[in-house]
Amino acid sequence: MIDQEQVYQKISAVLVDLFEIDPAAIHPDAHLYEDLDIDSIDAVDLVVELKKLTGKKIKPEDFKSVRTVQDVVTEVEKLFG
Structure with a gap:
């Protein structure tokens, strides 16, 4: 089972790699x-x-309410759960 911190680290890495976001700008409350x-x-x-x-199908409606990095972590955690 993957824990929340691992999910957060993976999402942070994706944000840095994919969008060239400064790692210092990424925190759970970042919109x-x-x-x-x-x-x-x-x-x-x-x-x-x-x-x-995740290797799972992601429904767009699951991500409609996502606003912060923590929201993404929460939704991805549900996929692993």
């Missing part, structure tokens, strides 16, 4: 759109990467 400049196209790319990471 994807306002703080990290993730737009709707980037969000689709993020979901594709998370699908690769």
Whole structure:
């Protein structure tokens, strides 16, 4: 079983690798759109990467309410659970 910290580390790595976000800007309360400049196209790319990471199908409606890095961690944790 993967724990929340491991999920957080993996998501942080994806954000850094995929979107070249400064690791110092990534924290659980960081807003994807306002703080990290993730737009709707980037969000689709993020979901594709998370699908690769989890090996599970991700429903777009599961990510409609995602606003912060912690929200992403919570949703991904549900996929592993």
